[in-house]
Amino acid sequence: MLAAEWGLGMDFARPVEAVVPGARGRVLAVLAETEVPPSSLFRLVPEHVAAGPVLALARVRSTTMAERGRIAAELPIPPLSAIVFGSFARGEAVAGSDIDTVLVRPSEISDSDDRWATTVEEWSTRVSRLTGNPVEVLETGPDEIAVRLATAEGVWEDIHRDGIVVHGLSIDRLASVDA
Numbered sequence: 001m002l003a004a005e006w007g008l009g010m011d012f013a014r015p016v017e018a019v020v021p022g023a024r025g026r027v028l029a030v031l032a033e034t035e036v037p038p039s040s041l042f043r044l045v046p047e048h049v050a051a052g053p054v055l056a057l058a059r060v061r062s063t064t065m066a067e068r069g070r071i072a073a074e075l076p077i078p079p080l081s082a083i084v085f086g087s088f089a090r091g092e093a094v095a096g097s098d099i100d101t102v103l104v105r106p107s108e109i110s111d112s113d114d115r116w117a118t119t120v121e122e123w124s125t126r127v128s129r130l131t132g133n134p135v136e137v138l139e140t141g142p143d144e145i146a147v148r149l150a151t152a153e154g155v156w157e158d159i160h161r162d163g164i165v166v167h168g169l170s171i172d173r174l175a176s177v178d179a
Contacts, residue, residue, distance in 0.1 A: 061091065064131055065166050068101075071126050072167035077119045080104040080142055081168035085155075089162045098134040099127060101166075102159055104174060107142050146175040 044051055056063070065084065072082040086100035087093045103123060109116045116139075124135040138155070140148065148156045149171065160171055 061088075065164065067130055068127055069166040071123065071130070072103075075119045075122060077106065077109060077115055079119075079123075079168060080106055081171070081174055082123075082166050083159060083163040083171060084166055085159045085163040089164045093133070095133075098136045099131065100136050100138070101127070102163065102171075103137055103139045104142055104145065104168070105139060109141075111139070111141065142174050145171065149175050 044054070068082060068084065072079055081102070081104040083102040083104075084099065085102065087097045088099050093099075101123075103120060105111070105113075105116050120137055120139055124137055128135045138159075149160055163171055165171075
């Protein structure tokens with residue numbers, strides 16, 4: 001059973017708080033506190049046994065981006081491009097956020113190819129297991145990109161403005177060449 005089915009999605013905007021609720025959770029044991037009225041300053045103690053996990057949580061967004069790129073490269077039919085957009089790309093994703101991704105199929109693969117459908121399903125399953133968040137895939141062919149961007153309708157404007165390429169070609173490169 002997937003973590004997403006249990007409602008256990010990752011809060012990428014506040015990853016440490018997702019694991020340790022409250023500002024003074026036990027995770028603060030890896031920090032040295034200094035009182036500077038009216039505030040407190042904290043400094044990471046790198047030698048502490050929990051420093052590694054705390055740093056890993058702080059880097060969860062970039063780590064999952066890299067993993068998505070690796071997953072795309074390993075697919076039976078690797079996409080020409082995998083572009084994350086929406087709240088995750090903007091750094092605003094919370095526990096219930098879905099992971100919006102454009103997958104651009106190779107030009108020799110039709111949108112009705114069963115192998116491509118299987119590839120898209122594998123992508124969705126693996127990325128959902130990676131984070132616990134639901135995955136939404138917008139799939140398209142390379143010959144459709146320029147037209148979609150020219151219309152600059154809602155979602156494609158967002159993809160062009162906020163999209164983060166995790167694998168393959170950029171959206172501008174796809175729009176300018178016959179991939």
